[in-house]
Amino acid sequence: MIALQELRVNSRSFLMTACISVLILTALTAILSIASQIPDALNKYVNNSAFSTMRIENVRYEDLEFLETVQINVSDMQVESEAELSVGLPEDWLPDFTITTETEGGGSKYMQNMTEDCTIRNINQNLCEGEEWTELKDRQNGLWLSAGAAEVLGVHAGDLVSLSARRYNSATLEEVIASFPASGSEPEWMNTISVPVTGIYREFTQCKSYYYTLPLYISCCMQEPEEITVFAKCQNVMHFHRIKNLLNTHFLSVDAKYEIIDSMLFLIAALYIICICLTVMEIMMLYSMVQTYFHQRVQAFGLLRALGLSRGGMLFVISTLIISVLTICFGFALLLSPFMIQYVVNVIEDVFPDIILHISNRNILIPAIYAVLSVAVLCICLLNLHEYRSAYLSQLLRNGDETK
Amino acid sequence: MEDNTPIIEGRHLFKKYVLHQGDYYALNDVSISVQSGEYVAVTGHSGSGKSTLMNILGSIDAPTSGEILFEGISIKDYTEKQLAQLRNRSIGYVFQSFYLEPNYTVGKNVEMPLLIAGYDARERKKRIQAVLEQVGMEKHIHQKAYMLSGGEKQRVSIARALVCNPKLILADEPCGNLDSENTAIVMDIFHKLHQEQKTIILITHSNEDASQAERQIRMKDGKILS
Numbered sequence: 233m234i235a236l237q238e239l240r241v242n243s244r245s246f247l248m249t250a251c252i253s254v255l256i257l258t259a260l261t262a263i264l265s266i267a268s269q270i271p272d273a274l275n276k277y278v279n280n281s282a283f284s285t286m287r288i289e290n291v292r293y294e295d296l297e298f299l300e301t302v303q304i305n306v307s308d309m310q311v312e313s314e315a316e317l318s319v320g321l322p323e324d325w326l327p328d329f330t331i332t333t334e335t336e337g338g339g340s341k342y343m344q345n346m347t348e349d350c351t352i353r354n355i356n357q358n359l360c361e362g363e364e365w366t367e368l369k370d371r372q373n374g375l376w377l378s379a380g381a382a383e384v385l386g387v388h389a390g391d392l393v394s395l396s397a398r399r400y401n402s403a404t405l406e407e408v409i410a411s412f413p414a415s416g417s418e419p420e421w422m423n424t425i426s427v428p429v430t431g432i433y434r435e436f437t438q439c440k441s442y443y444y445t446l447p448l449y450i451s452c453c454m455q456e457p458e459e460i461t462v463f464a465k466c467q468n469v470m471h472f473h474r475i476k477n478l479l480n481t482h483f484l485s486v487d488a489k490y491e492i493i494d495s496m497l498f499l500i501a502a503l504y505i506i507c508i509c510l511t512v513m514e515i516m517m518l519y520s521m522v523q524t525y526f527h528q529r530v531q532a533f534g535l536l537r538a539l540g541l542s543r544g545g546m547l548f549v550i551s552t553l554i555i556s557v558l559t560i561c562f563g564f565a566l567l568l569s570p571f572m573i574q575y576v577v578n579v580i581e582d583v584f585p586d587i588i589l590h591i592s593n594r595n596i597l598i599p600a601i602y603a604v605l606s607v608a609v610l611c612i613c614l615l616n617l618h619e620y621r622s623a624y625l626s627q628l629l630r631n632g633d634e635t636k
Numbered sequence: 637m638e639d640n641t642p643i644i645e646g647r648h649l650f651k652k653y654v655l656h657q658g659d660y661y662a663l664n665d666v667s668i669s670v671q672s673g674e675y676v677a678v679t680g681h682s683g684s685g686k687s688t689l690m691n692i693l694g695s696i697d698a699p700t701s702g703e704i705l706f707e708g709i710s711i712k713d714y715t716e717k718q719l720a721q722l723r724n725r726s727i728g729y730v731f732q733s734f735y736l737e738p739n740y741t742v743g744k745n746v747e748m749p750l751l752i753a754g755y756d757a758r759e760r761k762k763r764i765q766a767v768l769e770q771v772g773m774e775k776h777i778h779q780k781a782y783m784l785s786g787g788e789k790q791r792v793s794i795a796r797a798l799v800c801n802p803k804l805i806l807a808d809e810p811c812g813n814l815d816s817e818n819t820a821i822v823m824d825i826f827h828k829l830h831q832e833q834k835t836i837i838l839i840t841h842s843n844e845d846a847s848q849a850e851r852q853i854r855m856k857d858g859k860i861l862s
Contacts, residue, residue, distance in 0.1 A: 233751050234748070234751050234752070237740065237744060241737065241739040241740060531735065535735045535737075536748070537720070537723075538694075538696055538723060538735075539724060539729075539748055539749045539752055540720050540721065540722075540723045540724020540725070540752045540753065540800075541720060541724075542717045542720035543716055543720075545720070545752065
């Protein structure tokens with residue numbers, strides 16, 4: 233009640249400081265909301281576009297397990313080996329009837345806990361027959377055909393197809409065709425195995441005609457792939473450089489275009505620095521507000537003490553009063569901040585048109601800032617009260633007379 | 637409490653100020669005792685230490701040495717909270733400069749000690765009405781304090797001192813800023829309070845005002861003369 237009366241009586245003296253506080257808090261709320269949105273927006277942008285994909289070359293088969301421990305989403309994986317696989321029907325298999333030469337396939341690996349794996353996710357999402365590519369399937373021989381390839385070959389999920397490995401360094405395509413025996417028996421340079429089609433998927437963007445698990449590749453070639461190129465994206469772009477450095481220490485070549493990430497990371501850092509500066513400014517404003525208030529009301533405090541208000545009660549009254557002012561300022565700031573967010577978002581979208589930000593000031597850090605400022609107010613009030621602690625009430629009343 | 641126990645007693649009170657010129661004793665071994673229902677006037681010239689004595693008796697100031705007993709109990713070891721309660725419940729102050737909050741209404745000014753004491757709204761309203769009637773200011777309850785004349789301000793100040801029904805009223809030069817007409821009104825209020833068995837310690841330099849009290853204490857240079 234006393235605090236409310238004080239607030240009502242002193243509202244004019246608080247007005248100027250409160251107006252500046254509203255401006256600072258509006259800017260703080262807006263910038264904080266935007267800064268906290270950018271990582272998510274950037275993650276979405278990076279994961280939905282081909283931009284800033286890390287190309288990790290010369291990955292060995294055994295290194296794939298290490299990749300599972302890194303916070304990345306593998307979007308694609310290319311097995312770069314001299315051996316190339318061909319898929320065909322088992323009964324009348326001929327190299328020129330295979331789909332290998334025109335629409336090649338690719339190997340991939342289901343990475344544990346990496347549900348964002350683009351290829352496997354696309355296969356599973358577009359599956360029209362057969363079984364999904366799961367971690368369990370990944371450890372077995374598995375072959376998924378596109379609907380088009382399945383139609384060319386005339387097969388369905390579960391039907392057997394031949395998978396052959398051919399070595400270009402030991403035979404040219406012409407040699408292969410010329411030496412192909414009419415009986416259908418295999419030449420030395422070729423290894424053929426029969427596998428059932430695990431699943432059939434509808435074609436998706438940039439898809440290949442077939443995908444196989446790496447164990448199937450090893451079964452067919454009778455060797456582990458020597459070079460795998462992994463295309464991956466950071467699960468959280470905020471850790472981009474740390475992850476890139478980590479990968480660089482393990483692999484010879486890690487390449488990524490990360491200019492936009494750097495720009496955005498710089499922007500986030502700049503925005504947070506501005507937030508810290510604004511918070512400090514707001515604390516200074518509150519400090520000045522409390523100091524002025526104490527100076528103006530020294531006699532009133534002396535009187536309240538003389539009338540029986542204890543020091544604890546005094547602290548309660550003053551801190552309640554200042555926190556009430558702060559709360560009112562915060563309320564106004566929350567009302568005004570969407571307008572400022574709109575303006576800043578427009579500026580950011582002009583520079584980075586692909587980054588989509590929302591006009592929202594819902595952010596966990598805003599109550600945290602409010603809490604920090606409230607604690608700061610309490611500390612400032614405590615400090616001021618401590619200064620008056622040594623003074624007797626008669627002194628406070630006299631000082632008030634002198635101030636007047 | 638026994639009948640002869642003073643409501644307030646000061647024993648061997650010293651108040652020393654350390655100045656550039658040397659130590660200055662505002663109070664120099666002052667002992668005073670006031671019985672319940674007594675009307676005591678403390679007189680003396682400016683700088684004689686009477687206001688310092690009032691501040692110390694009212695626990696607004698602390699003595700350098702000596703002891704204050706309120707109803708026979710020493711307040712030396714009182715905690716800050718106990719002292720605050722004592723000031724709120726048992727002592728009413730009337731200051732020369734009124735110390736009213738100019739932007740508060742009369743009612744709000746009088747309400748202040750009741751808010752601190754934690755009375756409920758109904759009780760506060762009842763008490764405010766009663767004390768304002770007692771000092772003849774009930775019609776001004778909604779008026780802002782800065783709009784009042786000096787005499788009216790002092791009457792509001794007295795109402796504020798009385799509102800918690802204190803056992804002791806300490807008045808420091810209550811008529812110091814008032815004309816003779818208002819002085820008479822204020823002194824009349826104190827006279828009536830005395831008739832209601834209130835204990836009053838009146839600090840004044842006016843012999844005429846002091847003469848209305850039943851006992852006079854003269855002070856000079858921080859000492860009690862008589």
